[in-house]
Structure formats: C-alpha cells, structure tokens
Amino acid sequence: MSQKTAITPTRKEDYPEWYQQVIKAADMAEHSPVRGCMVIKPWGYAIWENIQKHLDKKFKETGHENAYFPIFIPKSFLEKEAKHVDGFAKECAVVTHHRLEEGPDGKLVPAGELEEPLIVRPTSETIIGAMFEKWVESYRDLPILINQWANVVRWEMRTRLFLRTSEFLWQEGHTAHATKEEAQAETMQMLDIYEVFARDILAMPVIKGEKTATERFPGADNTYTIESLMQDNKALQAGTSHFLGQNFAKAQDISFVDQEGETQYAWTTSWGVSTRLIGGIIMTHSDDNGLVLPPKIAPIHVVIIPIFKTEEEKEQVLTFAKNLKGQLDEQQYNNQPLVTSIDTKDQTNGEKNWKHIKKGVPIRLEIGPRDIEKNSVFMARRDQEANQKTSVTTEEFISSVVRILDEIQETLYTRALVHTQNNSQHVETKEAFEQAFSTDDNPGYVSCFADDSEEYEDILKSLKASARCMPLSAQDERGTCIFTEKEDCRKILFARSY
Amino acid sequence: MSQKTAITPTRKEDYPEWYQQVIKAADMAEHSPVRGCMVIKPWGYAIWENIQKHLDKKFKETGHENAYFPIFIPKSFLEKEAKHVDGFAKECAVVTHHRLEEGPDGKLVPAGELEEPLIVRPTSETIIGAMFEKWVESYRDLPILINQWANVVRWEMRTRLFLRTSEFLWQEGHTAHATKEEAQAETMQMLDIYEVFARDILAMPVIKGEKTATERFPGADNTYTIESLMQDNKALQAGTSHFLGQNFAKAQDISFVDQEGETQYAWTTSWGVSTRLIGGIIMTHSDDNGLVLPPKIAPIHVVIIPIFKTEEEKEQVLTFAKNLKGQLDEQQYNNQPLVTSIDTKDQTNGEKNWKHIKKGVPIRLEIGPRDIEKNSVFMARRDQEANQKTSVTTEEFISSVVRILDEIQETLYTRALVHTQNNSQHVETKEAFEQAFSTDDNPGYVSCFADDSEEYEDILKSLKASARCMPLSAQDERGTCIFTEKEDCRKILFARSY
Numbered sequence: 001m002s003q004k005t006a007i008t009p010t011r012k013e014d015y016p017e018w019y020q021q022v023i024k025a026a027d028m029a030e031h032s033p034v035r036g037c038m039v040i041k042p043w044g045y046a047i048w049e050n051i052q053k054h055l056d057k058k059f060k061e062t063g064h065e066n067a068y069f070p071i072f073i074p075k076s077f078l079e080k081e082a083k084h085v086d087g088f089a090k091e092c093a094v095v096t097h098h099r100l101e102e103g104p105d106g107k108l109v110p111a112g113e114l115e116e117p118l119i120v121r122p123t124s125e126t127i128i129g130a131m132f133e134k135w136v137e138s139y140r141d142l143p144i145l146i147n148q149w150a151n152v153v154r155w156e157m158r159t160r161l162f163l164r165t166s167e168f169l170w171q172e173g174h175t176a177h178a179t180k181e182e183a184q185a186e187t188m189q190m191l192d193i194y195e196v197f198a199r200d201i202l203a204m205p206v207i208k209g210e211k212t213a214t215e216r217f218p219g220a221d222n223t224y225t226i227e228s229l230m231q232d233n234k235a236l237q238a239g240t241s242h243f244l245g246q247n248f249a250k251a252q253d254i255s256f257v258d259q260e261g262e263t264q265y266a267w268t269t270s271w272g273v274s275t276r277l278i279g280g281i282i283m284t285h286s287d288d289n290g291l292v293l294p295p296k297i298a299p300i301h302v303v304i305i306p307i308f309k310t311e312e313e314k315e316q317v318l319t320f321a322k323n324l325k326g327q328l329d330e331q332q333y334n335n336q337p338l339v340t341s342i343d344t345k346d347q348t349n350g351e352k353n354w355k356h357i358k359k360g361v362p363i364r365l366e367i368g369p370r371d372i373e374k375n376s377v378f379m380a381r382r383d384q385e386a387n388q389k390t391s392v393t394t395e396e397f398i399s400s401v402v403r404i405l406d407e408i409q410e411t412l413y414t415r416a417l418v419h420t421q422n423n424s425q426h427v428e429t430k431e432a433f434e435q436a437f438s439t440d441d442n443p444g445y446v447s448c449f450a451d452d453s454e455e456y457e458d459i460l461k462s463l464k465a466s467a468r469c470m471p472l473s474a475q476d477e478r479g480t481c482i483f484t485e486k487e488d489c490r491k492i493l494f495a496r497s498y
Numbered sequence: 499m500s501q502k503t504a505i506t507p508t509r510k511e512d513y514p515e516w517y518q519q520v521i522k523a524a525d526m527a528e529h530s531p532v533r534g535c536m537v538i539k540p541w542g543y544a545i546w547e548n549i550q551k552h553l554d555k556k557f558k559e560t561g562h563e564n565a566y567f568p569i570f571i572p573k574s575f576l577e578k579e580a581k582h583v584d585g586f587a588k589e590c591a592v593v594t595h596h597r598l599e600e601g602p603d604g605k606l607v608p609a610g611e612l613e614e615p616l617i618v619r620p621t622s623e624t625i626i627g628a629m630f631e632k633w634v635e636s637y638r639d640l641p642i643l644i645n646q647w648a649n650v651v652r653w654e655m656r657t658r659l660f661l662r663t664s665e666f667l668w669q670e671g672h673t674a675h676a677t678k679e680e681a682q683a684e685t686m687q688m689l690d691i692y693e694v695f696a697r698d699i700l701a702m703p704v705i706k707g708e709k710t711a712t713e714r715f716p717g718a719d720n721t722y723t724i725e726s727l728m729q730d731n732k733a734l735q736a737g738t739s740h741f742l743g744q745n746f747a748k749a750q751d752i753s754f755v756d757q758e759g760e761t762q763y764a765w766t767t768s769w770g771v772s773t774r775l776i777g778g779i780i781m782t783h784s785d786d787n788g789l790v791l792p793p794k795i796a797p798i799h800v801v802i803i804p805i806f807k808t809e810e811e812k813e814q815v816l817t818f819a820k821n822l823k824g825q826l827d828e829q830q831y832n833n834q835p836l837v838t839s840i841d842t843k844d845q846t847n848g849e850k851n852w853k854h855i856k857k858g859v860p861i862r863l864e865i866g867p868r869d870i871e872k873n874s875v876f877m878a879r880r881d882q883e884a885n886q887k888t889s890v891t892t893e894e895f896i897s898s899v900v901r902i903l904d905e906i907q908e909t910l911y912t913r914a915l916v917h918t919q920n921n922s923q924h925v926e927t928k929e930a931f932e933q934a935f936s937t938d939d940n941p942g943y944v945s946c947f948a949d950d951s952e953e954y955e956d957i958l959k960s961l962k963a964s965a966r967c968m969p970l971s972a973q974d975e976r977g978t979c980i981f982t983e984k985e986d987c988r989k990i991l992f993a994r995s996y
Contacts, residue, residue, distance in 0.1 A: 033575075033628055034616065037568035042644070045565050067543050070535035071618075071649055071665055072591070075598065075606060077531075085606070089598040093570070094608040095618065096594045098653040100573065100587040108573060108583070110592040110615050112653075117608050118532065120569075120593065120618070130531055140844065146540070151569055151649065155596040155610075167569055346638065 005288035006358055006386075015232040020161065022282055025358040026291040029161050036159045036166030040275065043359060044162075046299035047278055048169060052149065053336075054201050054297075055171065055273070058193050064145040064173060069127050071151070072118035077126040081251040084125065087218025091155035093120040093166075120153040125219065125244070125270055128174045129252040136256050136266055142178045143186070147171055162279035163236075163498050170274035176254060176266040180245075183267035187243040190271040191224045194239040202277065203294035203413035204228045204284050205420050206238060207445070207493060209469025212452045217270075221245035227468045227493070229420045230283040233442035235468045235495035238280050241271035279498075284416050291360030292382055294412050295405040301333060302340040302401065303361045304377075305352045307368030318344070320372050324365075324394060333402050357386055362408050363401070383408045420445070430459075430482045433494075437463035442496045447471070449479030450492040456483035460494070468493045503786035504856055504884075513730040518659065520780055523856040524789040527659050534657045534664030538773065541857060542660075544797035545776055546667060550647065551834075552699050552795075553669065553771070556691045562643040562671060567625050569649070570616035575624040579749040582623065585716025589653035591618040591664075618651040623717065623742070623768055626672045627750040634754050634764060640676045641684070645669055660777035661734075661996050668772035674752060674764040678743075681765035685741040688769040689722045692737040700775065701792035701911040702726045702782050703918050704736060705943070705991060707967025710950045715768075719743035725966045725991070727918045728781040731940035733966050733993035736778050739769035777996075782914050789858030790880055792910050793903040799831060800838040800899065801859045802875075803850045805866030816842070818870050822863075822892060831900050855884055860906050861899070881909045918943070928957075928980045931992070935961035940994045945969070947977030948990040954981035958992070966991045 007025060011018050023029055028044030031037075040048065056066070072095065078085045095118040097110035121127065132144060153167050173190060177183040191208060198204040206226035216223040220242040228238045249255065249265040258264050285292040295301055304321045308314040321342050331338040343352050349366070356364050366378040366389070377397050380389045381404065392400075423444025427433045436443040445468070450456070452470070460466055474491040481489040505523060509516045521527055526542030529535075538546065554564070570593060576583045593616040595608035619625065630642060647669050657663050671688060675681040689706060696702040704724035714721040718740040726736045747753065747763040756762050783790040793799055802819045806812040819840050829836040841850050847864070854862050864876040864887070875895050878887045879902065890898075921942025925931045934941040943966070948954070950968070958964055972989040979987040 032568045032625070034568040034570045034572060034625070037570060039568070039629055040566040042563035042565050046563075048566075049564065065540035065544070066547065067540050068538040068546075068667065070530045070532040070537065071651070072532045072535060074532060078598075079606060085598075089606060091597060093593045093616070094595040094598065095591045096608055097592040097615075099589060100576075100583075100592065100615075100617075108577060108587060110594055117595075117598075118591070119598075127530070127532070131537055153569070169566065 006290050006354055007288050010288040011231060016160075018288070019279075019283060022286050022290050022358075023161050026360060028278070028291070031159075031161065036156050038159075038161050038165045038167075040169075043299065044278060047281070047293070047297060048275055050297050050299060051273075051277060052171075054197060055193070056147075056149075058197065059147050059171075059173065062145075062189060062193070064147045064175075066149065067146050068148060068150070069124055069131065071121055073121050073124070073127045075117045075119060077130060078119055080126060081219045081248055084219035084248075088119075088122045088154070091157075092122055093153045093155060094118070095120065121150070122152055122154045123270075123272075124148065124150070124152075124172055124174065125248055125268075126252070129248050129254060129268070132174075132176050132254045132266070132268070133252050136176060136254055139178050139256055139258050142176060142256060142266065143182065144176045145173075145186075146175065147173045160279075162275055162282070164276075168275050170272050172270060172272040175269045176249070177268070178256065178258065178264070178266065180267050183245075183269050184243055187222070187224060187241045187269045187271070190269070191226065191239075191241040194226050194241065194271075194273060198226055198228065198238055198277075199413070201294070201296045202281055202284075203296070203409055203416060204238065204280060205413065205417040207469065207471050208473070209471040209493060211240075211469055212467040212492060214454055214457070215467060215469075217242045219244060219247050221247065224472075225469050227495075228280055228284065229423060229444055229495070230280070230498070231419065232283070233423050233444040233496070235445065235497040236276070236280050236283070237468070237497070238277060239271075239273040242269060244268040244270060285412050286360070289386055290358030292412065293360035293362060295362040295409050296334050298360065298362055300339050300341045300361050301405060302328060302338070302363045302365060303356045304340065304342045304365045304367060305349060305356070306342065306344065307349055307366055313369050316369060316372060317367055318342070321367055324367070324377070324398075327398055328401065331398075331402060333405055338401065357382065362405055365397070381408055383411045428482065433482055434459070434463065437465050437496075444495065446494045447474075447491055448482045448494070449477075449489045451481040451484045451486045451489050452492070453484065459483065464496050465494045466497055468495050468497060504788050504852055505786050508786040509729060514658075516786070517777075517781060520784050520788050520856075521659050524858060526776070526780075526789070529657075529659065534654050536657075536659050536663045536665075538667075541797065542776060545779070545791070545795060546773055548795050548797060549771075549775060550669075552695060553691070554645075554647075556695065557645050557669075557671065560643075560687060560691070562645045562673075564647065565644050566646060566648070567622055567629065569619055571619050571622070571625045573615045573617060575628060576617055578624060579717045579746055582717035582746075586617075586620045586652070589655075590620055591651045591653060592616070593618065619648070620650055620652045621768070621770075622646065622648070622650075622670055622672065623746055623766075624750070627746050627752060627766070630672075630674050630752045630764070630766070631750050634674060634752055637676050637754055637756050640674060640754060640764065641680065642674045643671075643684075644673065645671045658777075660773055660780070662774075666773050668770050670768060670770040673767045674747070675766070676754065676756065676762070676764065678765050681767050682741055685720070685722060685739045685767045685769070688767070689724065689737075689739040692724050692739065692769075692771060696724055696726065696736055696775075697911070699792070699794045700779055700782075701794070701907055701914060702736065702778060703911065703915040705967065705969050706971070707969040707991060709738075709967055710965040710990060712952055712955070713965055713967075715740045717742060717745050719745065722970075723967050725993075726778055726782065727921060727942055727993070728778070728996070729917065730781070731921050731942040731994070733943065733995040734774070734778050734781070735966070735995065736775060737769070737771040740767060742766040742768060783910050784858070787884055788856030790910065791858035791860060793860040793907050794832050796858065796860050798837050798839045798859050799903060800826060800836070800861045800863060801854045802838065802840045802863045802865060803847060803854070804840065804842065805847055805864055811867050814867060814870060815865055816840070819865055822865070822875070822896075825896055826899065829896075829900060831903055836899065855880065860903055863895070879906055881906045926980065931980060932957070932961065935963050935994075942993065944992045945972075945989055946980045946992070947975075947987045949979040949982045949984045949987050950990070951982065957981065962994050963992045964995055966993050966995060
C-alpha cells in the first residue's frame with residue numbers, strides 16, 4: 001500500500017507538517033517576513049470571502065448592523081476591566097511613537113513619543129464599550145446590535161498558518177441590552193448561528209458547550225463555544241459567544257434610564273469567529289492528496305480541463321467547454337451562483353489535474369475530442385479516489401451537478417461526524433481518564449463528570465489535556481467528579497487541543 | 499428667505515461646520531476617543547459596503563484577485579525606496595514593544611522591546627513587493643493582479659471625518675507586469691474604472707489627469723488621479739492610480755526570466771480609493787437639510803412612514819405597508835435588490851420624516867388610512883424640496899419607482915456637473931490667475947498652460963492653490979507657461995483643495 005500521495009508527508013507520518021504542506025500545495029497562505037504574520041493568498045482569501053458572505057447575511061437577518069471602530073486602544077481603556085487586561089497585556093503590539101526621524105548615525109529611529117501608549121486591538125470590547133457609553137442614555141437606545149469585520153493582533157510566539165498568527169482576520173459582534181435575559185438570548189442565538197454555519201456550510205460537526213471557569217474569555221460571566229474534532233483527534237475551538245454580564249458595562253459606565261426612570265447598567269455580549277475556521281476546514285476534510293473543500297464554501301465548484309493536441313482540437317474543445325460553462329453559469333447552488341472555471345494555463349493535463357486535486361475543487365471535468373464526439377465529459381469528484389473518473393453525458397452532468405455537489409457536501413459531513421463519534425468516549429473513573437490520555441496518540445473527546453475547578457489542573461497539564469466545554473446537550477445531567485469526588489457535577493468534555 | 503433648515507449652520511454660513519453637522523445629523527460617523535481615529539457608524543459603513551460591492555465586482559471582472567498582507571511593515575522595508583520612506587516617515591504609527599508589564603509604580607508600561615520597530619502600514623507597496631519578489635521567477639508568473647481591502651494608518655495632526663483621519667479604510671491594488679506597456683495599460687484601466695464608478699454610481703463628475711511632479715505618490719514614475727469639485731469649490735482627490743515604473747522592482751529585486759532567458763525587472767502599479775469617497779459624496783450632493791445620497795449608492799432606496807392614530811389604524815396601515823414592501827422587494831434597481839424599509843420606531847411622523855431627509859434616503863412614502871382608501875401613497879423625493887409631496891396610486895408608484903430613482907440619480911449628477919462647469923475657468927496670464935485666487939472665496943478649477951516645475955511654488959502657496967492635475971482631455975494641447983514663460987507646456991488644472 002505504498003501508493004504515492006500528492007502531499008508528503010502523509011497525515012499518519014507527520015500531521016503538523018502535512019498541514020503546512022496542504023496549505024502550500026493549495027497555494028492558500030504563507031508566512032510573511034513579518035514575525036508571526038501571514039499572507040493570505042487568493043485561494044485562501046476567497047474561502048474567507050465566502051465565510052464572510054454567509055455569516056454577514058445571517059448577522060443582518062438577525063438585526064445586526066456592521067460598523068467600524070479604531071484599530072488602536074489607549075492603554076487606559078484596556079486597564080478598565082481587570083481580568084480583561086490580565087488576559088491581553090502579555091501579548092500585544094504597543095505603539096509608542098508617531099514618526100521616524102534620522103538618528104545620530106543617519107538611520108531612522110522612532111520619534112514623537114505618545115503621551116499614552118496605544119495597543120493594536122486584540123479585541124474591541126473596551127473601545128466599542130467607550131462608544132456604547134456615549135450612545136446609550138435611555139432604554140429606547142437599546143438593544144445596540146453591532147458587528148465589525150476587522151484585523152486584530154495578539155503577539156504569538158509560536159505561530160501556525162490560520163490556526164495561530166499574530167495578526168488575524170475576524171468578525172466581532174458587540175451588543176448591549178436592557179435585560180439579562182435578552183443578553184443571554186443573544187449569546188445563545190449567535191452560538192446557534194455559528195453551529196448551523198459550521199454544520200451546514202463547512203460540513204464540520206461541532207459540539208456546543210459552555211467553557212469552564214479557567215477557559216472563559218477574560219472579563220466574561222460565561223463563554224460558550226463550538227468545538228470541532230480534527231482528524232488528528234485534537235479539538236479546535238471554532239467560535240465563541242460571550243455573555244459579559246454587567247462587567248464591562250460597570251467598568252465603562254454603559255448605563256441607561258429604564259421605563260420606570262431608574263438608572264441601570266446595560267448587559268453586554270460579544271461573539272466572534274476568525275480565519276482560524278479555514279484551518280478547521282483544512283484539518284476536518286483534507287486527505288493525503290491535499291485540500292478537500294465542502295462545495296458550499298468552495299470558491300470554484302467545477303473546473304474544466306480541456307484536453308487537446310492540435311490547434312484545431314484546441315479550438316474545438318475550448319468552444320465546447322465555454323458552451324458548457326455558459327449552461328452551468330445559469331444554475332445556482334445553495335442560493336449562490338454555481339462557479340465553473342476553465343483551466344487554460346500553459347501546463348500539462350496531469351499538472352492541471354493534480355493542481356485542482358490539491359486545491360480541493362469539488363468536481364473536475366476532463367474534456368477532449370473523443371468526449372465531444374460522444375457529447376460527454378469525464379468527471380472526477382474530490383470526495384472519491386483521484387483516479388476514479390466517470391464518463392457522463394453533458395446533459396446528464398448539467399442536470400445532476402447540483403445533486404452531485406450536495407452529495408459531496410453530505411459525504412464530507414458524514415465522514416467527519418463518524419470520525420467524531422468513533423473518537424468520543426465517556427469515562428467513569430480517574431484511572432480510565434488517565435488511561436485514555438496515556439499515549440502520544442490523541443484519544444479524541446473524553447467526557448466525564450467533573451467539578452468546574454482548578455483542583456485537577458496539574459493532572460490535565462501532565463496529560464496535555466484541557467477542558468473543552470460542558471456540552472449543552474448534557475446540561476441537565478449530574479454526577480460525581482472523577483477527580484475531586486465532589487457530587488452533583490456537570491459533564492465536561494476534555495481533549496488535547498489547538 | 500429665512501426658511502429654517504434642518505442643518506445649522508447652512509453651507510453659506512460655515513461650510514466646514516455644515517459638513518460636520520450633516521454627518522452628525524445622518525448618524526454616519528463620529529470622532530473616537532483615540533486621537534485622529536473615527537468610528538464609522540452603521541449608516542456610514544453601509545455606504546462603504548456598497549462602494550466595496552461595486553468596485554470589487556469591477557476588480558474581479560478585470561482579472562484581479564483579493565488577498566491579505568500583514569498590517570506591520572518592518573522599518574527596513576520602508577527604507578528600501580528612498581522617496582517612499584521620505585513620504586511616509588513623518589507621520590506613521592511605530593510599534594516598538596510586544597507586551598505590557600507592571601512598572602515600579604504598579605502601572606502597566608511597554609515591555610518586550612522589538613529588535614526592529616514595525617510601522618503600521620500607511621500603504622503596502624513594500625510588504626507586498628517583498629512577497630512579489632518571492633513569487634515572481636519567470637515571465638509565466640506574470641502578471642500578478644492583486645487587490646487588498648484593508649485599514650491603513652497615517653498619523654494626521656488635523657483630522658476631518660472621512661476626509662483626513664489617522665486610520666482609514668481603503669482598497670489598494672498592486673500589480674506586477676512583464677512590460678512597461680502592460681503596466682501603463684493597467685494604470686489607465688484602473689483610473690478608468692474609478693472614473694466610471696464615480697460618475698455612474700456616485701453621480702460625481704470627475705476630471706481625469708496626471709499629477710505634476712511635486713504631487714506624485716512617493717516612489718511613482720507617474721500618478722494619475724480623479725479630481726472632483728465640491729460645492730465649496732474646493733477640489734477633492736477622489737482616487738489615484740500609480741505607474742511605479744521599475745522603482746520598487748529594483749529596490750526590492752522583483753525580477754524574472756523573460757522568454758529569451760534574460761533576467762528583467764518587473765514593472766509595477768498600485769491604485770486605491772478610500773473612505774474619503776464618502777466625504778466626497780457628502781460634499782457633492784448634500785444640502786442645508788442634510789445628506790443627499792445618489793440612489794445607486796444609498797443603503798435604502800425607499801422608506802415608508804406609516805401614519806396612524808389608533809391601534810386599529812396602526813394594524814391596517816402596517817399591513818398595507820408590508821404588502822407594498824413585499825411588492826417592491828421583488829424589483830431590482832441597477833442589478834441590485836431594491837431596498838425598502840418601514841420605519842416603525844417610537845417617534846412622531848415629523849421626527850421620522852426629518853430623520854430620513856437628514857439621512858438622504860432617496861424616496862420617502864407616507865401612508866395613512868386616507869391613502870389606503872384611495873390605494874395611494876404620499877411620495878417625496880430627496881432631490882426636491884422637503885415639503886414637495888405628491889399623491890400617487892400604489893400601482894403607479896410600483897411601476898415607476900425604478901424610473902424615479904434613475905431620475906434622482908440623473909438630477910444629482912447633472913447638478914454637480916453644472917456646478918463644476920460653472921466654476922471652471924481657463925486663464926491666459928499670471929495676473930488673471932492671481933485675480934481668480936485673490937479672495938477667500940474659492941474660484942473652483944482654474945486651468946492654464948504651465949511648466950511642471952517647482953519654480954512658482956511660492957505663488958501657489960501664497961494663494962493657497964495647488965496643481966490638481968494635467969487633464970488627460972488636454973493631453974495634446976501645448977502653450978506658454980504663465981508663470982515661467984517656458985514654451986511647449988501642458989495644461990494644468992489648479993484649485994484650492996482638501
């Protein structure tokens with residue numbers, strides 16, 4: 001079984017290196033000369049644009065409006081919420097000067113020192129909160145439902161493309177409400193939107209849950225998460241929604257006069273997903289031949305590779321291909337235009353074929369003179385073996401392309417779901433827990449009843465495991481903590497993680 | 499004629515303050531607590547989203563792909579192109595540290611000093627060029643056609659919302675080509691796209707031209723611009739397209755092996771428009787009652803104000819309004835969805851009416867029980883007087899709404915064009931030039947034949963005038979410079995400017 005794969009090494013041989021090589025082979029992104037920052041190349045960015053398109057629609061349908069806030073946060077703003085600054089001060093880009101001037105040795109040096117240093121936003125609760133404070137006076141001004149698409153910076157020492165970079169792109173929702181109930185409902189609504197998006201568009205099965213105290217967003221009362229299990233059985237936190245209670249409202253004086261004339265603090269939420277999702281897509285679906293994209297997020301659905309030898313054949317084949325593309329262009333897939341591309345680059349057929357395999361295009365069509373004679377196309381699907389190709393008539397392909405894309409989407413989701421189910425276990429004892437995490441092989445999800453405390457943090461650390469969340473599906477179950485033997489504890493999902 | 503206006507002061511009384519008040523009344527943006535940075539509020543941001551939508555489509559149609567590059571530029575990168583660093587070093591945000599630590603007095607101070615300071619990008623030629631250097635090896639790798647939607651920072655001491663802020667949003671196109679001709683064609687193609695967009699979508703008449711040497715982008719061989727005349731007769735540079743020659747390619751070693759096997763430097767271009775365009779829209783069309791939006795860029799085309807007294811009337815009117823909105827929602831305007839909004843806020847009819855006037859919504863409809871009886875709506879257009887309202891049958895409105903929007907668009911363009919034409923003059927002598935700029939009233943565009951030199955810079959400075967461009971429409975005309983008497987000079991357009 002030493003079949004040659006397009007990606008070296010394979011997942012089994014070296015998963016982290018395989019991940020880097022998939023990104024390189026698909027031409028999605030690369031490290032930049034700026035420490036920790038990545039360049040997102042067109043194929044990677046097109047996936048981000050599709051993520052934006054889908055989510056932005058959902059945000060607007062649920063009453064949110066986009067706005068834009070400054071990239072800089074004065075140091076004093078960050079300091080207003082004590083836990084918040086603790087969480088972000090350790091890794092932030094600090095602007096201290098506002099020009100460069102020629103120094104004594106003729107080289108440019110920072111000049112024009114700022115009175116107060118500015119932080120490049122790691123997240124925008126404090127700067128947006130400062131505006132909410134101005135905007136909110138009466139209950140009539142609430143709710144405020146804002147979203148921002150932006151870049152943020154968290155100084156990371158160890159970076160990995162898409163998963164952890166010093167600068168990344170994201171959306172951050174920030175809302176303020178008159179009541180606790182309304183803010184809680186908003187927090188859960190956005191978590192649900194993330195879950196449905198991950199499941200239906202990214203074909204990523206996720207587990208919705210509440211973070212334990214130690215894993216909460218700095219300054220939140222509650223953090224909710226969607227967690228997804230990658231093929232190496234590490235969990236990825238794919239999106240979070242925070243119920244901030246009145247913490248930021250009190251720290252920043254976001255108050256309003258209610259209907260009874262009483263002054264109250266508002267209740268706020270924040271929620272976000274980032275370019276990290278692209279890392280999640282890669283690690284959920286890709287194989288040893290490269291990227292595999294769920295059709296609903298793929299920038300191109302169908303690629304046509306024209307096969308010809310002579311100039312005459314070339315003209316004939318291109319005419320046929322353009323005609324076919326024209327007919328496909330009239331169709332919609334998942335309420336978006338169906339996107340077909342004809343690859344006319346100066347490359348061999350084999351090079352083209354493997355290029356699109358590595359880029360994860362869902363459907364590849366080869367069309368040569370013999371296919372035209374039969375009015376057919378030679379079709380390959382990215383969810384099947386690379387050499388599995390089927391001849392279908394053009395009419396049949398046109399009428400079934402949407403169904404085939406749906407099938408691929410479904411196949412990818414089911415595969416990921418089965419993988420998750422096959423790598424989830426519930427343990428009843430501390431010994432079984434330790435056994436599960438005893439080797440370098442990641443066990444996947446390991447659930448148990450456990451206290452939400454720091455008491456067994458050392459055990460987790462030694463096993464390189466962490467609490468991913470308290471699954472909402474087991475919200476009402478209670479049991480005895482396998483670590484502390486405390487009773488009446490919730491079920492917690494543990495895993496090794498990104 | 500002391501008619502009360504919704505905006506105080508009027509344009510005549512105090513144009514700069516009128517501008518600020520229009521933005522405030524339309525709730526488009528405001529100054530943030532961060533020096534020089536603005537907050538773009540939902541109504542302003544929705545206009546930016548529409549600008550993005552239109553331009554992004556044009557960029558993609560002409561073969562460009564979006565990508566994303568780091569926000570930080572190492573100091574040494576900026577220094578590679580001598581003129582470039584001269585142009586940007588004086589006003590840039592410098593990151594010098596990567597964390598905050600508790601200082602001796604318990605307060606947080608910058609810590610973790612960087613070996614090399616990072617500049618928050620003022621523009622991305624140097625960081626993108628560093629990637630082009632890696633990506634380009636052979637002529638087969640060219641052209642590279644990239645666009646980036648991003649935030650940039652230029653430390654401004656005097657800021658004005660949208661027109662000049664320390665941080666702003668923009669798009670920056672960056673391309674590399676094998677030949678000079680191809681790069682020049684790209685430069686002009688993008689200038690044309692900007693011109694057509696300004697004219698057809700923003701209803702802004704612009705003059706296309708080449709910048710004089712002193713007004714060029716730092717590091718460019720040629721800078722082309724679209725200039726637009728505002729209602730106060732100051733010119734606004736609304737977009738630029740730069741032919742960078744081989745300056746950046748040589749500074750950054752962007753070279754390739756051509757078809758003959760020779761190593762050549764590439765030819766590069768860059769081009770951009772920014773949130774400044776929103777300032778241009780405001781100043782081109784708005785009046786003393788507030789913002790006026792060209793329908794093709796307006797986030798909402800039709801707003802319905804339901805008029806009722808009793809609960810019964812409310813239900814009746816809202817049902818009618820929703821039904822009407824449903825029928826309007828089925829229509830398209832300019833190949834985009836026609837957007838109708840029903841204003842159900844807890845405000846008086848008068849408050850709502852003036853709110854939408856101040857926000858510049860193209861068409862306002864009032865619908866009350868009497869209108870319903872007649873199956874009609876009471877319509878007002880933003881390009882007409884505030885109290886000019888017409889009763890039209892619902893059917894008539896539905897069938898003519900697109901035509902009315904086109905009429906408004908056309909009216910706004912024609913008004914702006916007439917204003918520009920009425921405030922343009924050609925002068926033959928230095929005396930006439932000085933006469934035109936002799937008062938505090940801005941003369942608008944003043945053209946003359948002039949040398950492209952710094953010799954008469956003092957005269958311009960004393961008149962607060964600047965060379966806007968050498969209009970492409972007069973590219974072949976030549977005459978004697980009115981300042982230096984040098985012969986065979988091109989026609990230059992001068993104005994006071996933003």
